[in-house]
Each structure stands twice: as structure tokens, then as C-alpha cells.
Amino acid sequence: EMHFFFPGYRALCMAENATHNLHNLLTLRGALVRDPHVWSRYLTEAIDVFSGRADVVFASHHWPTWGHDEIVSFLSTQRDLYAYLHDQTLRMLNTGLTGTEIAEIIQLPPALENAWNARGYYGSVSHNVKAVYQRYMGWFDGNPARLWPHPPAEQAKRYVDAMGGIDRVVTLARTAFDGGDYRWAATLLDHAIFTDADHAAARELYAQTLTQLGYGSENGTWRNFFLSGATELQSGSFGTPQSTSAxxxxxxxxxxxxxxxxxxxxxxxxxxxxxxxxxxxxxxxxxxxxxxxxxxxxxxxxxxxxxxxxxxxxxxxxxxxxxxxxxxxxxxxxxxxxxxxxxxxxxxxxxxxxxxxxxxx
The missing domain is CATH 3.30.1050.10 (SCP2 sterol-binding domain)
Structure with a gap:
């Protein structure tokens, strides 16, 4: 992701490093975690080196930004966004919080929260915070109970048994669904499906739950995952829509x-x-x-x-x-x-x- 300045046009290309939303530090499809500290540092460099010479900033996606003051404001907001997520995640992990905990409590400053170009339409604050944690801390959060857990299918059997069987789990999930707690319903139904993938009531309620989570997602990639899961439950796997082996x-x-x-x-x-x-x-x-x-x-x-x-x-x-x-x-x-x-x-x-x-x- 390289920045290009075209002096003849007084135009600065920011590749995908400054777009009109919050980008991904970690793609949900899987990748190496990107470094938000370096990301923000190079945005600072772009402001310092090019903003006084550029009439327009554009990127590989989205629309251009025109005018010196608008360019500086846009790039500064983007820079502050990635720097804030990085620095605050590290501050809180140094107090003993895990990535999941930090993702639940972190708050963006109002100036960033209310900036349209910083909204989580593609990346999200939640999974980007977890990505920063992953980059520095890895998969283990320090709690020894989570050092050697059972794999998902074995965990599911034990959870479902402890809650009184799969029908009881589905009943609890229905209560959560009816109460609007779709996150808890999805967690319960995940265990149910990993215990009995053919349980009709669990599949149907799980599909409904994921659909509601998808409809409620501001983030496009989250919505795609939720609705993909619902589709799989209702009509089966639809495979990979694109090939990287062209x-x-x-x-x-x-x-x-x-x-x-x-x-x-x-x-x-x-x-x-x-x-x-x-x-x-x-x-x-x-x-x-x-x-x-x-x-x-x-x-x-x-x-x-x-x-x-x-x-x-x-x-x-x-x-x-x-x-x-x-x-x-x-x-x-x-x-x-x-x-x-x-x-x-x-x-x-x-x-x-x-x-x-x-x-x-």
C-alpha cells in the first residue's frame, strides 16, 4: 500500500491507507495483522510532506477529497483513528484486560465517532481491537483455564449436557432471541449445532438469529458472514465465490x-x-x-x-x-x-x- 504524489496534477493517492471508512487491521477472511502504529505514522508523513502541495486526495476505493483544509482534516482523522485504536488497546492490555474485554469497553473520541470517514462500514472497532491484541499477545490471554480447552465439538457436547440437553439449549436460545439478545442466542445455538448438526429447531432458530445479526450490522463484512452462516444452515454450503488461482x-x-x-x-x-x-x-x-x-x-x-x-x-x-x-x-x-x-x-x-x-x- 504505497502513497503516490503526482505533482503535475497536484494529486495525492493514498492507496487503501486513507479511505472513507475504518479499514481492516485484520481481514475476517484471514491474513497477517496489519500494524496500525506504522499505518498512522505514514499518514502523519503524508500530511507533513504532501498536504501543502496537493489539491486532491484520492484512494483505490471511494471518492476524492478536495481542498487543502479538507485534505488535512480527512487525513488527520484517519491517522488519529488507527493511532487511537493501537495506543488504547495497548494501554488497556497493560492493565490486564483481554482483547475481547477491550473491544467491549473501548470508546472512540466524539470527533472520531461522529466522523463519517471513520465509521466501521468495512473494518470494525471490535475486531480491529482484537487484531491489535492478537498482533502483540497472540491467541492466549493468560488465563490458564483457556490454555488447553477442548475443541469446539467436544466443548459443545459438554456444554449442552451441562445445560440439560439440546432441547433445553434451544429453549434458552429462543428466550434470548425473543429478548433481542442475539449474541447469546448465537452462542447457545453454536453449541447446539456442534452437538447435533441435524437438529431442525436449532438450525432454524440459528438461521433466524444470524439473519437478525446480519440485518443489524453496520459493518459490511460482519453482515456478509452472518448472512452466509444463515444461508448455509437453510440451504447448504455455497462454496467460495471467487478463486485466487486465476x-x-x-x-x-x-x-x-x-x-x-x-x-x-x-x-x-x-x-x-x-x-x-x-x-x-x-x-x-x-x-x-x-x-x-x-x-x-x-x-x-x-x-x-x-x-x-x-x-x-x-x-x-x-x-x-x-x-x-x-x-x-x-x-x-x-x-x-x-x-x-x-x-x-x-x-x-x-x-x-x-x-x-x-x-x-
């Missing part, structure tokens, strides 16, 4: 990135007993790699082919991309040595499941 993107990957992609699909337990050594040469790039699979770990090192490898593959990068997709038979792949090594490698690859469920166990 051919034009994959074609730009380096050999190292392609091999990394291979490595994270290795099913470790299936590969525990394999000891494979392969030399891989990209004929169009003039680069070779020694690839080993041992202890369930695929490791690569750029080096010239050697006679000690059981298999030597020669192919173009485009053919490697096809190979990664499981195509081992089309032309353009030269195999020298034990072809069984390649067969053994592909037998332990797990490509993942883009249609996994988010509400059901």
Missing part, C-alpha cells in the same frame, strides 16, 4: 512460490515415511532446484542437478503450473529416473477444500 495470476508466480504452494499441500502424516529426492529444472528460466520430501516436509534449494537424485524433471514454468494442477501426462515434461517418485509425491498431496462449512461442524 491463470493470469498464477502465471506470475516465481518457481519458489510454486514450490511453496506444493509444500503446504503435503499431507504430513501420509508423508511421514517417504524419503524422496528430486532435481527440478525450469528449461525456460535456466534455473534448477533440489527438492526433497522427508519427515512430511517438502524442502527446496536452488542448485545444479546431481547424480544422487532419484528423479530429474525438466519442464517449463507453464508446465510446472499444469503439474501443480495434477496434470502429469500432457507433453512438455521430461522425466529422467524413477517415475515412481513423482507418483509417490502426488499420492500425499491434499489440495484443500474451498467449500468447507463455516457454521456446521
Amino acid at each position: 491463470p493470469t495470476i498464477v502465471a506470475q508466480l516465481t518457481p519458489e512460490q510454486l514450490l511453496d504452494a506444493f509444500a503446504i499441500t503435503v499431507d504430513g502424516p501420509k508423508a511421514w515415511d517417504l524419503d524422496l529426492v528430486t532435481d527440478l529444472t525450469f528449461t525456460d528460466l535456466g534455473r534448477s532446484f533440489r527438492v526433497t520430501l522427508r519427515n512430511g516436509v517438502l524442502i527446496y534449494l536452488e542448485r545444479e542437478p546431481g547424480s544422487d537424485a532419484a528423479l530429474h524433471l525438466s519442464l517449463t514454468k507453464a508446465r510446472m503450473i499444469a503439474l501443480a494442477a495434477g496434470d502429469t501426462s500432457s507433453p512438455g515434461l521430461q522425466i529422467d529416473g524413477d517415475a515412481g517418485v513423482l507418483e509417490s509425491l502426488f499420492s500425499v498431496l491434499d489440495p484443500g477444500d474451498p467449500d468447507f462449512e463455516i457454521v456446521l461442524p
Whole structure:
């Protein structure tokens, strides 16, 4: 996310670092936590370096801001927003509060709370505070009772049993729903569904609960998650709506990135007993790699082919991309040595499941 100044147009591009809402410090789809301290520092730098020379500020999303005073006000509000979330989260975690607790009690200053460009239409104060906590503290909040909990399905069975069975849990959830406490209803029904995913009353009430949570969300990504969960309960998983493996993107990957992609699909337990050594040469790039699979770990090192490898593959990068997709038979792949090594490698690859469920166990 780089800032660009175009002096001929007196125009400053802020990428996605200053938009007309609160952005994500951690995307709900999953990512590394972004650093709000650095974020705010570079907004300060942009104000200092460019605001006196810019007539317009624009970003990768949303509308432009015109005029010196408006530019400074807009960028300053954005800067203060991320700095405040960062600094206040750290202040409160240093008093012993957890991320969830901080997210419940933190209050933005009125000037930020009432600024339209700081509203949580995309990121939210709640999950951004938890992201700051995660960045510094990790998943463990220091309470030893939470150090080694049961996984969700096992927790659910125990909670449901302790509350008197699944029908009793659904009754309690109905009371919470009728009282407008959708958050508690969702928590109860989460346990119910993880105990019996086919319980009709639990599924229906859970879908209604998530729908109400979605309708009540100012934040677009929260709304999407709530309504996606409701859809899954009512009509089943609808899969991943987009693919990150578009051919034009994959074609730009380096050999190292392609091999990394291979490595994270290795099913470790299936590969525990394999000891494979392969030399891989990209004929169009003039680069070779020694690839080993041992202890369930695929490791690569750029080096010239050697006679000690059981298999030597020669192919173009485009053919490697096809190979990664499981195509081992089309032309353009030269195999020298034990072809069984390649067969053994592909037998332990797990490509993942883009249609996994988010509400059901």
C-alpha cells in the first residue's frame, strides 16, 4: 500500500491507507495483522510532506477529497483513528484486560465517532481491537483455564449436557432471541449445532438469529458472514465465490512460490515415511532446484542437478503450473529416473477444500 504524489496534477493517492471508512487491521477472511502504529505514522508523513502541495486526495476505493483544509482534516482523522485504536488497546492490555474485554469497553473520541470517514462500514472497532491484541499477545490471554480447552465439538457436547440437553439449549436460545439478545442466542445455538448438526429447531432458530445479526450490522463484512452462516444452515454450503488461482495470476508466480504452494499441500502424516529426492529444472528460466520430501516436509534449494537424485524433471514454468494442477501426462515434461517418485509425491498431496462449512461442524 504505497502513497503516490503526482505533482503535475497536484494529486495525492493514498492507496487503501486513507479511505472513507475504518479499514481492516485484520481481514475476517484471514491474513497477517496489519500494524496500525506504522499505518498512522505514514499518514502523519503524508500530511507533513504532501498536504501543502496537493489539491486532491484520492484512494483505490471511494471518492476524492478536495481542498487543502479538507485534505488535512480527512487525513488527520484517519491517522488519529488507527493511532487511537493501537495506543488504547495497548494501554488497556497493560492493565490486564483481554482483547475481547477491550473491544467491549473501548470508546472512540466524539470527533472520531461522529466522523463519517471513520465509521466501521468495512473494518470494525471490535475486531480491529482484537487484531491489535492478537498482533502483540497472540491467541492466549493468560488465563490458564483457556490454555488447553477442548475443541469446539467436544466443548459443545459438554456444554449442552451441562445445560440439560439440546432441547433445553434451544429453549434458552429462543428466550434470548425473543429478548433481542442475539449474541447469546448465537452462542447457545453454536453449541447446539456442534452437538447435533441435524437438529431442525436449532438450525432454524440459528438461521433466524444470524439473519437478525446480519440485518443489524453496520459493518459490511460482519453482515456478509452472518448472512452466509444463515444461508448455509437453510440451504447448504455455497462454496467460495471467487478463486485466487486465476491463470493470469498464477502465471506470475516465481518457481519458489510454486514450490511453496506444493509444500503446504503435503499431507504430513501420509508423508511421514517417504524419503524422496528430486532435481527440478525450469528449461525456460535456466534455473534448477533440489527438492526433497522427508519427515512430511517438502524442502527446496536452488542448485545444479546431481547424480544422487532419484528423479530429474525438466519442464517449463507453464508446465510446472499444469503439474501443480495434477496434470502429469500432457507433453512438455521430461522425466529422467524413477517415475515412481513423482507418483509417490502426488499420492500425499491434499489440495484443500474451498467449500468447507463455516457454521456446521
